[in-house]
Amino acid sequence: MEPNVRFWITERQSFIQRLRQWTELLEPTNLFISVAKIEKLRQLLLTNEEASVHDLGDQRMREAWRRSLATVHPDSSKLIPVPFRPAALLLFTTPMVFLSMVPGKSLKSMILPQLSFWSYSAAFNITNGNASYHRHPYESVLLGAGAVASTTFFALFPHLFLIKYELKSTLLRRTLPVVILAHVSAMNVLASRSLETTRGIEVMNKEGQVIGYSRRAGAKAVRDTATSRAVLFGTSALIPEVFANFYKRTPLFRRYPQSLWTLKLSCTVLVMGLMAPVSFSMFPNIERIQCSKLEEEIQSATEDTELFYNRGV
Template identity: 60%
Template sequence: SFIRRLLQWTELLDPTNVFISVESIENSRQLLCTNKDASNPASGDQRIQEAWKRSLATVHPDSSNLIPKVFRPAAFLPFMAPTVFLSMMPPKGIKSVILPQVFFYTYMTAFNSINGNRSYTCKPVERSLLMAGAVVSSTFLGVVPHFIQMKYGLTNPWIKRLLPVVFLVQANGMNVYMSRNIESIKGIAVMDKEGNVLGHSTIAGTKAVRETAASRTVLFGTSALIPEVFTYFFKRTQFFLKNPGSLWILKLSCTVLTMGLMVPVSFSIFPQIGRIQCCSREEKMQPSTEETEIFYHRGV
């Protein structure tokens, strides 16, 4: 259920999971492989629960490889919250506009690619070119509203605030589609309820990318809009008139708080293990199982 997924993500997004050592992860994996009760994540054994938490927070479920520390889900909020704040700042020059956008979409592209489905084969050159294209196109789309404001000097306060939010949402949705487009082209592994791989499905790959893109637009749309609304009304208060410097502190705090609430919600909107009906998948795969539903790993 959504509530159970949300509670699980609040544990997996604990910032301390970024610093879990390789030795600790290996010990947890060994415990899960050797303990007969390890197949149940809800086991009452505290050691089993902790081992599952460490494994889910640090190991990719498709490749079983360790996720680099800076791209683990627990590192998402510490990296993204300050970057969203900087990317929404009023433009003061070319560098102040481009640099935050480049960092934002470089990290986002790498995060999407590393934490996506990895059950397909892809050449490193092909993946690198795809990621480079995602960074360039997303950065270009992200800087457009700031250049419009610098050139035309928009005066309407709501247009000035909402235009960057709209472009931010569009750029992040497009970034997911571009950085994980191979999943839609080559297909991702689908399984029966016992976990047996039945083949690769482009329908499942397209669905996984589409759901992830939708969750990202909800995350960044909300995280960018709410601080803008708060600051609009805050600028009309007497406290701001006496302490104008407090505006940026409030906006940064509001961005961090909003993202802190929205990241687990966004990651929980769709289950990590998605499902599709057998009748909706490729005809060439239908004879491989009599199950009515098949499953796939959506990715983060």
Template identity: 45%
Template sequence: MLLGLGAISYAACVGALPLTFVNRYGLKSPLMQLVVRKLLPAPLFGLTSAFTVAMVRSPEFDNGIEVMDRNGTVIGVSKKAGEKAVMETALSRAVLFGTTFFLPEVLMYCVQRARLVKNPRALGPVRMFVIMSVLAGMLPASFSMFPQCGEIKRADLEQEILSSTEETEFFYNRGI
């Protein structure tokens, strides 16, 4: 509960930080407005998404996750496999939300520039359609970046696990 509250607070602060700088230092030029309002939110949102995954799944950093052999037999619990699983999931979330936040802005800029939508009131529904389309395309792409059943080499595991088996490749459930 505390980790979730921290991640939400962190995301809110990071989201408000650019506008705070703009207002505090009087950065009112059109270029700064473009950067702060259109370009900067995408990487910040991707970063906060990755951080949220890392915080919520931090027990896997501390305790590790189960590692299995080819037959699905649990060999032991590995912190290194837990770190790898959390990092892969955090990276896939950063790509998912960062791209979903950035690509619609670029596409809407092109739509407005080409004057494909004549009625200004229609821009809202077009923007929602573009966001939904990008999210629908990025969701399977993000989930398929790394396999659900991750693989970790023998050399990357702890000695306690290695002493109990002669296997060379181990597997773990990455989670979503």
């Protein structure tokens, strides 16, 4: 069985335990580890299949699990490209979220930040999604292009609306882009991983044996990931806006108005740093599902009452 799958199946972690785990997996050092070291640590996991999952007290074994979970895709057992590893999400999306929330004066000034953000998000979602279903490389490219085009259009809509119409309500001017960002973040996941819901993903028993392909499991995997992404980006955009609203009422802002953007950027970095492990921990990476909730052909193929599938990140 793939070590990463074995870890998430065996370790029945609570939300707090997953939060602690993701705090380690999101360390920037996971971006710079060499391929040779990853392979060496993975070999340690493969040669200790029985006791290694529970032997987290061993420092070397703990490092092997951390590096493997942070760099290797559980479905394909291939290395995740460095720009799309979970630890890279903060480095790339934090400035993009900040720039996407900056009020634009024209369409041209807004296209590049939005296009960059949603292009990276789509690539990240496809790379870290479930990879057990059948697909061709060109399908991923077309799916990603469609996801980028649609989400960029919907993300630009509130900004264009605010440029054309002068809204009197300050609350609406501040909250509309945040609400749209949260919803479009979920939409980006749904669009870029839509093949999982139409073709089905692998479901397996506790020994890792594949029982079949389930569209219902695929739909739940995509839906849960979309929820976690909406929480991540929605909260990361909302809290800086709230702080900025209070800061504008202070004498410091009237004396140094340029400091507003420094405050918002710092706040965005802080909130995303705190929210990233929280959002990734909302649902287990390998989720459990009752066999009775799956398709009839899967129910008839096994006597197990509980099956497992890779939700993705």
